[in-house]
Amino acid sequence: MAQQANQPLPNGHQLEEYTIDRQLSLGGFSIVYLATAPEGRQVAIKEYLPNSLALRSRGEINPVITAEHLGAFRYGMKCFFEEGRALARLSHPNVIRVLNFFRANDTVYMVMEYEHGRTLQEFIQKHQGHISERFIRGVFTRMLNGLREVHSNKLLHLDLKPSNIYLRGDNTPVLIDFGAARQTLITDQPILKPMYTPGFASPEHYGTRKDLGPWSDIYSVGASMYACLAGVAPQAADSRMKKDTLAPAMVRWDGQYSDRLLEIIDWCLNLNHLYRPQSVFALQKALVEAITPPRPKTNPNWLGRFVDKFRNPLR
């Protein structure tokens, strides 16, 4: 079946108290607009509009939802509510803030904060392969603060990738797009396929998805860090499961970044979820710990040095 693309609401359209400025992005599940709130500040508005179930033709406002799709449409709406519910409860500087939620045009809308900036994806494309370790550690450590908050609310992001990590003007990372954060709900409804992005989705994302856990988001974090170094997404997990051709970070960038960082990336990208960091906290701890290379102790006084010589005659 050919899938028609949904038409966005026209620019300048008045949606409740917000004025639509332009479309920001179009996904299979929703459309995101840039809009202006009455007090003059800019906001991002996400419109629930799955293009397989609801169709808005050119020049129309209300989408057409056929009777046969109404059930699935409503079901998907439930998922959209899950996202809203999840985000509304999170109040964290590294997680996008929801400002409002309302119903209009036979569908539902979520209003979120909007700030000037760019996604990590755009940043990677601009700085192909020239991203400093300092930047990576800084961005990911703070981003993990947000992810920790997500996990502590018994929620998984499940679609972490550079294009879902937004960098504010001062490079503070913000987690956006929790469209996949609806864990168990999705599996029993075949019309709404689980969402994941090849390269960033963990092996558990594929198949029965019963092993999904914090470690799955951590795989995606590892893949995102890998992408920062490589400039492109790593090999997709499902094809790695068949034949793993992904060069370990330790081998590929030996000497260019600290061993510890490369080690952490490979740790996160382990195909076996049990061998990855099991919690964001564990990963964060590894990222921030000071690097102290082991150093042999030397005895300061002459007698000690003399004794050492006898103890380790080879040195």
Added chain:
Amino acid sequence: MRFTIYQESRVGGRANNEDRTTYCYSRDALLMVVADGMGGHHYGEIAAQIAVQTLADAFQREARPLLADPFRFLLKGMTNAHHAILDYTARHKLSDTPRTTCVACVVQDNVAYWAHAGDSRLFLMRDGRVMAQTKDHSRIRLLIEEGMITETQAAFHPDRNKIYSCLGSPTPPEIEFSRKTPLDHGDILLLCTDGLWGEISGDMMAVALKGTNLLQTIPMVLNQADAKGGPHRDNLSVVAVRWEDAYVEEASSSISTQTMTQDEVTTRLEEFGRNPAYKSELSESEIEDAIEEIRNAIDKYNPKK
């Protein structure tokens, strides 16, 4: 605050249940509402739902943790519900407005405040006796007060269900308020629809409930009313609370609100529709509820600066 509370609504012999009940409490205040949607009119259950919902929502907003003025709260809540029903009628272009009775009670600082419109009743029971009760806004009550008929005659009078005040009618409701009533340890406040008090008198209930655990005895009273009523018996609904002194340790099922935070409100409100568990897809009201819930969460966790 310490109290034991119980609510139940039964369909009786009717096709659907047009009664609604709810209770909510914050750390220092308690609200109970019973509404009986009018069977003679269309959408009686919608009117009842709007009434309890409006009051419950207002309570969640305003009980922080005390209500500034309980009587004003009741007046405002019931008036708003009345207008919300009229708005609903206009929006859906209904030929006749849905109507509902409403009795609501607030308890805070060990003082009870209540208000009602229509023939759903509140009883205050102490030591097995009815200390106070609301006066129905019904023609039959007027006749009794004028001495035209006796209580016994009233029970079989053809006009016994006609009421002159309710929420949602074109004429504004007559809302009657209680006095400020201080509560003693062990006092029972019972709000119910005519389905219950029509079968079992307040005095009988007061005797039956004296010194018992409401969680066990209220269902028994309802069973009895269910059995007494005929095959066409009305819906019967009740919210009952037993007020307990904070110093007395008794029933394990009692609720203590001392550990609640100032802004926390707990609400027990049945979902709209029969049994939402059997429905796979979202109904209109579930969508509204979900949006309301999300908005509440936004307000709570991300207040506008």
